[in-house]
Amino acid sequence: MNIEDTLIMIPGPVPVVPRILRAMAQPVINHRGEEFAELFNECRELFSDLFQTKNEILLLSGSGTSGMEAAVRNTISPDDRIVTVVNGKFGERFRDIGRLCGNTIAIESEWGYPIDLDAVAAALEDGADAVAMVHNETSVGMLNSAAEVGKLARKHDALFIMDGITSIGGTEVFVDKWGVDIAILGSQKCIGAPPGFAAVSVSERAFEKMEAVQNPPYYLDLKAHKKSADKGQTPYTPSIPLFYAVQEALRIAHEEGLVTRMKRHATGAAAVRAAADAMGLEMFPQLNENSRYSDTVTAMKVPSGIAFDQLKKEMLGCGILIAGGQAHLKGNIFRIGSMGNFRAKDILITIQMLESILHRNGVVSDFGAGIEAATSVLM
Numbered sequence: 501m502n503i504e505d506t507l508i509m510i511p512g513p514v515p516v517v518p519r520i521l522r523a524m525a526q527p528v529i530n531h532r533g534e535e536f537a538e539l540f541n542e543c544r545e546l547f548s549d550l551f552q553t554k555n556e557i558l559l560l561s562g563s564g565t566s567g568m569e570a571a572v573r574n575t576i577s578p579d580d581r582i583v584t585v586v587n588g589k590f591g592e593r594f595r596d597i598g599r600l601c602g603n604t605i606a607i608e609s610e611w612g613y614p615i616d617l618d619a620v621a622a623a624l625e626d627g628a629d630a631v632a633m634v635h636n637e638t639s640v641g642m643l644n645s646a647a648e649v650g651k652l653a654r655k656h657d658a659l660f661i662m663d664g665i666t667s668i669g670g671t672e673v674f675v676d677k678w679g680v681d682i683a684i685l686g687s688q689k690c691i692g693a694p695p696g697f698a699a700v701s702v703s704e705r706a707f708e709k710m711e712a713v714q715n716p717p718y719y720l721d722l723k724a725h726k727k728s729a730d731k732g733q734t735p736y737t738p739s740i741p742l743f744y745a746v747q748e749a750l751r752i753a754h755e756e757g758l759v760t761r762m763k764r765h766a767t768g769a770a771a772v773r774a775a776a777d778a779m780g781l782e783m784f785p786q787l788n789e790n791s792r793y794s795d796t797v798t799a800m801k802v803p804s805g806i807a808f809d810q811l812k813k814e815m816l817g818c819g820i821l822i823a824g825g826q827a828h829l830k831g832n833i834f835r836i837g838s839m840g841n842f843r844a845k846d847i848l849i850t851i852q853m854l855e856s857i858l859h860r861n862g863v864v865s866d867f868g869a870g871i872e873a874a875t876s877v878l879m
């Protein structure tokens with residue numbers, strides 16, 4: 501495999517365009533100086549638009565999980581009750597972090613099945629202090645209803661923590677409108693920067709809750725981050741190259757325009773689904789009226805006639821990396837990511853190769869239907 505020219509079509513990390521890579525080559529500057537404050541404040545301002553929020557934006561050195569952990573550990577004390585909504589791998593992560601901090605009420609659906617809103621409502625009615633959920637459950641290619649959960653959290657005066665790691669910047673997210681107290685983004689997903697950086701938006705309510713929290717974290721203390729952010733800084737030395745990358749990624753997103761960007765993502769995933777349907781592939785998620793297919797990653801069942809390892813190997817032989825299933829879904833599903841700064845040609849070449857391989861292996865008989873379906877959505 502030639503890693504220099506492999507097209508990465510997994511749900512993150514995504515390919516980093518040259519403009520962002522070049523931005524990382526700028527000189528390392530003093531993180532307590534004026535230039536850094538400018539860089540820092542521009543990132544925060546541009547993130548506010550992406551998150552659709554007036555809440556505080558804090559920038560963390562750490563991957564998406566650092567944002568998830570920061571959100572829960574800064575707000576949940578041992579006596580608190582946190583509802584964690586699980587229908588995939590990343591919902592389980594919230595559940596596991598929750599268990600480290602307080603009483604965790606895990607509301608679990610089978611992976612790929614809709615979240616149980618009635619059970620969430622009942623737990624909140626019963627006095628739970630917070631609810632944490634994944635908006636775009638990457639492990640199963642499904643978009644959960646954040647708006648509904650936000651409404652329930654508000655009604656019961658509970659804190660709402662939302663993992664928007666693979667939605668913000670690629671799918672419409674309205675942090676303020678939905679009443680999200682802490683929302684989290686990961687750099688290597690929809691904004692198309694390298695991994696290792698998380699942005700979180702934090703509401704006044706969440707800061708108030710932090711005042712009383714027992715055992716807050718040290719490195720990920722969001723109150724310390726807020727205090728430094730007021731000076732245009734981070735509490736500890738940040739990765740300056742990553743900040744440059746994120747700044748450039750955000751500039752690209754804003755030059756494209758958020759509406760156009762969301763539409764490009766929705767169209768990209770729709771093209772993959774249309775092609776899958778035309779090739780007789782089955783979607784993995786089981787939807788209801790409160791859930792929909794992800795706009796940034798498509799999860800399909802591995803068809804009979806080819807094993808996932810073989811499919812992956814043959815795709816890689818054509819220069820394209822696709823993702824498999826995680827945990828118990830290994831070998832059962834495969835996923836195509838369409839997030840970040842991808843173009844129509846990336847989707848088309850992926851579908852073309854996928855269709856050719858499935859045809860060669862006797863899985864697809866009507867050769868050409870997949871690429872035709874994808875093309876008609878994209879062009």
Ligand SMILES: Cc1ncc(COP(=O)(O)O)c(C=O)c1O
Pocket residue numbers: 511512563564565566590634636637638639663665666686695
């Ligand atoms: C929805 C979601 N949450 C959390 C994570 C974890 O992010 P990271 O690997 O950046 O810590 C991922 C990564 O794929 C994700 O897709």
